[in-house]
Amino acid sequence: xxxxxTCSLSVPPLSVLLTGEFVKPDIVxxxxxxxxxxxxxxxxxxxxxxxxxxxxxxxxxAPSKGLYGTSVLEKTEVDHWLEFTTKLCSxxxxxxxxxxxxxxxxxxxxxxxxxxxxxxxxxxxxxxYQNNQWQKxxxxxxxxxxxxxxxxxxxxxxxxxxxxQLLPAETQMKMGRISGKDDKKAKSNDKG
Amino acid sequence: TAPAATTNLTNRECGxxxxxxxxxxxxxxxxxxxxxxxxxxxxxxxxxxxxxRNLLGQKIKVKLSTHLHSSLTNFPPKIRSLExxxxxxxxxxxxxxxxxxxxxVEKDPELMVNPIKQSxxxxxxxxxxxxxxxxxxxxxDGDPITATEIDFFLEVIHSxxxxxxxxxxxxxxxxxxxxxGKQTFLVGSELTIADIMLWSVxxxxxxxxxxxxxxxxxxxxxxxxxxxxxxxEAFYS
Numbered sequence: 486x487x488x489x490x491t492c493s494l495s496v497p498p499l500s501v502l503l504t505g506e507f508v509k510p511d512i513v514x515x516x517x518x519x520x521x522x523x524x525x526x527x528x529x530x531x532x533x534x535x536x537x538x539x540x541x542x543x544x545x546x547a548p549s550k551g552l553y554g555t556s557v558l559e560k561t562e563v564d565h566w567l568e569f570t571t572k573l574c575s576x577x578x579x580x581x582x583x584x585x586x587x588x589x590x591x592x593x594x595x596x597x598x599x600x601x602x603x604x605x606x607x608x609x610x611x612x613x614y615q616n617n618q619w620q621k622x623x624x625x626x627x628x629x630x631x632x633x634x635x636x637x638x639x640x641x642x643x644x645x646x647x648x649x650q651l652l653p654a655e656t657q658m659k660m661g662r663i664s665g666k667d668d669k670k671a672k673s674n675d676k677g
Numbered sequence: 678t679a680p681a682a683t684t685n686l687t688n689r690e691c692g693x694x695x696x697x698x699x700x701x702x703x704x705x706x707x708x709x710x711x712x713x714x715x716x717x718x719x720x721x722x723x724x725x726x727x728x729x730r731n732l733l734g735q736k737i738k739v740k741l742s743t744h745l746h747s748s749l750t751n752f753p754p755k756i757r758s759l760e761x762x763x764x765x766x767x768x769x770x771x772x773x774x775x776x777x778x779x780x781x782v783e784k785d786p787e788l789m790v791n792p793i794k795q796s797x798x799x800x801x802x803x804x805x806x807x808x809x810x811x812x813x814x815x816x817x818d819g820d821p822i823t824a825t826e827i828d829f830f831l832e833v834i835h836s837x838x839x840x841x842x843x844x845x846x847x848x849x850x851x852x853x854x855x856x857x858g859k860q861t862f863l864v865g866s867e868l869t870i871a872d873i874m875l876w877s878v879x880x881x882x883x884x885x886x887x888x889x890x891x892x893x894x895x896x897x898x899x900x901x902x903x904x905x906x907x908x909x910e911a912f913y914s
Contacts, residue, residue: 533829538829545825546821557810557815565799568803568835571832
């Protein structure tokens with residue numbers, strides 16, 4: 486099944502793009518970049534314009550991938566984390582939310598819900614990855630230990646390790662993920 | 678002492694695993710008692726829990742009881758009358774036992790999950806999703822589009838109504854008003870947890886007398902439905 490999704494250039498919905506990688510090959514996501522993030526369901530007239538709603542829809546179209554958990558309780562735990570993500574990076578709550586996440590990962594768990602990756606991991610990881618405050622903690626080496634363990638673990642696995650390539654080049658620049666040095670090099674290459 | 682300590686820990690872990698497996702089993706067959714414990718602030722009573730109790734009660738035997746946490750200082754007396762008038766001996770006949778503990782907590786009520794994991798489930802919208810999965814069929818057992826539309830509406834209620842200012846609340850009501858001008862219920866052709874949740878937050882915010890016309894009509898028609906009846910009066914008169 487093929488689906489077309491328009492992704493916002495100014496606020497790239499990384500959670501949607503990562504979920505798209507997980508639901509392959511059952512669902513193939515054709516990404517177009519534009520003003521706002523939307524997914525139109527052609528046979529129904531419904532338009533989803535929330536990244537989280539699109540993630541939910543994709544997970545439900547590919548139930549065999551287990552992205553929404555496997556039991557009634559797991560599904561609701563996933564919902565808890567999806568709602569949490571919507572306010573995770575609000576500047577006034579950021580440090581409190583990071584502390585909370587770190588407490589959660591004090592338990593000997595690899596994933597937020599159950600025994601495999603779910604939308605909960607995808608959404609929380611993507612929100613942190615795209616957050617400047619979190620990136621600063623990483624650079625300064627002051628990210629809390631347990632949370633960092635989970636973040637690094639996911640970052641070393643597919644498709645999280647290639648998240649950067651899912652984003653448009655100009656966003657990668659803006660996020661400062663291309664260091665100043667590389668930037669200069671790129672510029673001098675341009676000259677050359 | 679190290680080996681003994683390890684053995685103790687292993688025994689405890691086994692106990693926890695058994696407990697977990699028992700819990701997983703319960704979800705699949707609601708013929709044994711299933712306990713749900715929710716802590717909530719009396720200032721933000723999760724009205725939807727009572728509606729879901731009434732809805733689930735049409736098919737299975739449900740008991741709802743409330744407790745006051747000792748930390749509580751200020752308590753509206755009316756809320757206590759919402760307890761089911763059944764004795765403790767009835768407990769074993771029930772398939773679902775819901776306990777609401779009134780406590781000095783933040784806005785979001787909390788669903789206690791299990792003691793070994795630190796996390797619990799926060800927010801009335803998530804509790805209504807959980808209870809909505811005990812209805813047969815569950816709200817997300819069918820068409821993925823309908824389920825996602827319901828979830829999207831709940832997401833909006835959580836971020837823009839419960840945690841929103843007055844202007845954002847009015848925005849949610851406006852969206853609902855447009856939808857309810859074309860259809861009887863918020864999503865699809867039947868009553869869903871999206872309706873239950875919006876109705877709940879309207880009652881909690883005492884906004885039932887100040888609604889846009891289509892929402893007002895919808896609100897009144899739900900009040901005539903047996904699963905909603907008497908609830909606004911019970912919570913706030």
